[in-house]
Amino acid sequence: MLLTTCKSCAPWLLSTFLIATSHANPAQGAIPAEIAETPSSQPSQLSQEHADEPVVAIRRYVPAVPQKKRNPRYPLSASRQGKEGWVVLNYMVDPEGNTYEIEATAYAGDRSFVNAAKRAARRYKYTPAHFNGEPMHSGAATRITFRLSREQVGARPAFVELYKAFFNQLKVGATTQQINHTYAALTDLGITYLYEDVFLAVVKSAYAERMGDHVRAERNLDRALRYQDDFKVFTTEKFHELQQQLFWHQVKSGSFGDAMKTWAVIEPQVRENEDFESFFKTIAEIKRLQDEGRDFSATGTVYDHYRYSRILLASAFSFTDVDGELAESKLYCDQGFLGFAIEPNVRYNIRDDYQNCTLVVIGDPDTTFTVTEHW
Numbered sequence: 001m002l003l004t005t006c007k008s009c010a011p012w013l014l015s016t017f018l019i020a021t022s023h024a025n026p027a028q029g030a031i032p033a034e035i036a037e038t039p040s041s042q043p044s045q046l047s048q049e050h051a052d053e054p055v056v057a058i059r060r061y062v063p064a065v066p067q068k069k070r071n072p073r074y075p076l077s078a079s080r081q082g083k084e085g086w087v088v089l090n091y092m093v094d095p096e097g098n099t100y101e102i103e104a105t106a107y108a109g110d111r112s113f114v115n116a117a118k119r120a121a122r123r124y125k126y127t128p129a130h131f132n133g134e135p136m137h138s139g140a141a142t143r144i145t146f147r148l149s150r151e152q153v154g155a156r157p158a159f160v161e162l163y164k165a166f167f168n169q170l171k172v173g174a175t176t177q178q179i180n181h182t183y184a185a186l187t188d189l190g191i192t193y194l195y196e197d198v199f200l201a202v203v204k205s206a207y208a209e210r211m212g213d214h215v216r217a218e219r220n221l222d223r224a225l226r227y228q229d230d231f232k233v234f235t236t237e238k239f240h241e242l243q244q245q246l247f248w249h250q251v252k253s254g255s256f257g258d259a260m261k262t263w264a265v266i267e268p269q270v271r272e273n274e275d276f277e278s279f280f281k282t283i284a285e286i287k288r289l290q291d292e293g294r295d296f297s298a299t300g301t302v303y304d305h306y307r308y309s310r311i312l313l314a315s316a317f318s319f320t321d322v323d324g325e326l327a328e329s330k331l332y333c334d335q336g337f338l339g340f341a342i343e344p345n346v347r348y349n350i351r352d353d354y355q356n357c358t359l360v361v362i363g364d365p366d367t368t369f370t371v372t373e374h375w
Helices: 076-080 112-121 157-172 176-189 194-210 214-225 236-252 256-270 276-292
Strands: 002-005 020-023 065-068 085-093 099-108 125-127 129-131 134-136 138-147 296-301 307-311 316-323 326-333 336-341 346-349 358-363 368-374
Touching: 076 112, 085 112, 085 194, 099 112, 112 138, 157 176, 157 194, 176 194, 194 214, 194 236, 214 236, 214 296, 236 256, 236 276, 256 276, 256 307, 296 307, 358 368
Parallel strands: none
Antiparallel strands: 002 138, 020 346, 065 125, 085 099, 085 138, 129 134, 296 368, 307 358, 316 346, 316 368, 326 336, 326 358
């Protein structure tokens, strides 16, 4: 019986990250998702207007570091029935390093996994977060995977039947009502094995794409592809096809930094693709966007795990049109980590020597906002 806990709360060094802040408006030159088919937009005036803003240090802290995180007991009933799953927990860490306000923000599989994960998290012990040398309350998260065996691969007949029916309905152009019915039946059935979670994520991605939600399509497809190392469920050809689909979802959702990272992986494959010209034209347009310093915007959504993330392509960013509640942002860069409270309509300039940054936004589920990247 194999039980693994992710280490999403690994220690990060306190950065000497300094950020220049200035009030911002949505980018005047925001680029539509279909950048390969749109004319060049004009560079935002924000870069010129605030070029001389003073550099100021904003709220930054050393995050809480786990000291003791024992795996939960595998629920006996789930083990006997051969059930697998995972749980994402979000919780607070107090100045003494104890956890509180533990909440399961997402899970798959039997509900008993949630209870087992929460019981384990109550016993976690952390070195607390620090700000200016003083311990402080802070948020943390972890993902716990419940898995019985690395050799166990398969799906229930009912799951397979609904999975095939869903994609057959997409192929033959079934009515929206029929597709919605099958999709609901499959999601209601849920998963028993992690192997099924792979394909449920593929279904959710395809359904989101049909609904025109490329952000959700990207998120679910990325989740499915992450299982490949463990299960090898996709043939090489199918895996490459899904990676290319992921690239287009990232482009269409305005996640150009993520698209460039995916491109670095799929470029050798695409050279053999009959549609290679469309890929190269899109990459050329993204690079032209960089060269010309054009700002671009995308709609962000905080999902049920309280997070939204994107790889930053530009050197500055801002949040506008916030509908809901955003709590804080975190930047993970090659040179370190920075956490700070979010203030809408403020531009944050990343220091030049901080490269390859991923922006993580923490907020209430279903909160939407516009994130603009500036140069």
